[in-house]
Amino acid sequence: xxxxxxxxxxxxxxxxxxxxxxxxxxxxxxxxxxxxxxxxxxxxxxxxxxxxxxxxxxxxxxxxxxxxxxxxxxxxxxxxxxxxxxxxxxxxxxxxxxxxxxxxxxxxxxxxxxxxxxxxxxxxxxxxxxxxxxxxxxxxxxxxxxxxxxxxxxxxxxxxxxxxxxxxxxxxxxxxxxxxxxxxxxxxxxxxxxxxxxxxxxx
Numbered sequence: 001x002x003x004x005x006x007x008x009x010x011x012x013x014x015x016x017x018x019x020x021x022x023x024x025x026x027x028x029x030x031x032x033x034x035x036x037x038x039x040x041x042x043x044x045x046x047x048x049x050x051x052x053x054x055x056x057x058x059x060x061x062x063x064x065x066x067x068x069x070x071x072x073x074x075x076x077x078x079x080x081x082x083x084x085x086x087x088x089x090x091x092x093x094x095x096x097x098x099x100x101x102x103x104x105x106x107x108x109x110x111x112x113x114x115x116x117x118x119x120x121x122x123x124x125x126x127x128x129x130x131x132x133x134x135x136x137x138x139x140x141x142x143x144x145x146x147x148x149x150x151x152x153x154x155x156x157x158x159x160x161x162x163x164x165x166x167x168x169x170x171x172x173x174x175x176x177x178x179x180x181x182x183x184x185x186x187x188x189x190x191x192x193x194x195x196x197x198x199x200x201x202x203x
Contacts, residue, residue: 057202058086062194064187071191083202087145087153087195094188095138098160101181102131108178120171127167127178134163134185141192150200154193161189 055078059068068090072078075089105128109121116124137160144152164186171178 054081054083055086058083058090058195058198059191060194061197061201062191064190067187068191068194071188083195083199084145084148087192087199088142090188090192090195091138091141091145091153091157094157094160094185094192095135097181097185097188098131098134098138101178101185102128102135104181105131105178123170123172124178126170127182130163130167130170134160137163150196153196157189157192157196161186164189 055069055072058072059065062068071093072086072089075093078086078089081089105124109116109124109128113121137156141153141156141160144150144156164182168179168182168186171182
């Protein structure tokens with residue numbers, strides 16, 4: 001992802017998170033609703049009221065529920081967040097992981113340019129390209145989430161998972177840190193899809 005793209009991506013995340021936290025902090029006014037009226041009674045009010053077990057609710061469709069719950073609870077912004085806010089956090093965590101994988105790949109290529117076997121070099125190069133694409137898909141998913149276009153969020157996240165799968169194939173047979181990081185990224189994307197499913201099912 002280009003530096004300017006990364007800047008706008010992170011800026012968008014921060015603005016969305018701030019809006020969600022401000023909305024939740026207003027007493028007597030549910031998110032997406034009118035005073036005295038529950039958010040679920042309004043069009044698009046799929047986020048619903050905040051509850052103590054909201055993270056468990058968000059992760060109930062996750063394949064690896066423990067990982068989903070643990071990751072969301074680690075983020076301080078998850079306290080008081082509704083389901084849509086938790087979906088944003090899940091995307092942010094996946095994006096941070098993707099950036100970490102891409103950084104590791106670039107460092108690997110730079111530090112081992114002469115020692116890596118040609119097929120490994122090609123695999124790393126392919127992975128860098130796919131993770132650049134994956135970051136862009138997650139950027140698009142944030143924009144879709146802000147518009148509450150949940151089907152589009154699913155589509156972009158699934159494309160990002162596809163990019164990770166291509167990377168996995170490119171590194172096939174190479175049991176490296178990249179393989180482990182790649183699998184973790186795919187699991188984190190699956191967590192995003194699980195939270196989005198919880199949002200749409202509640203609505």
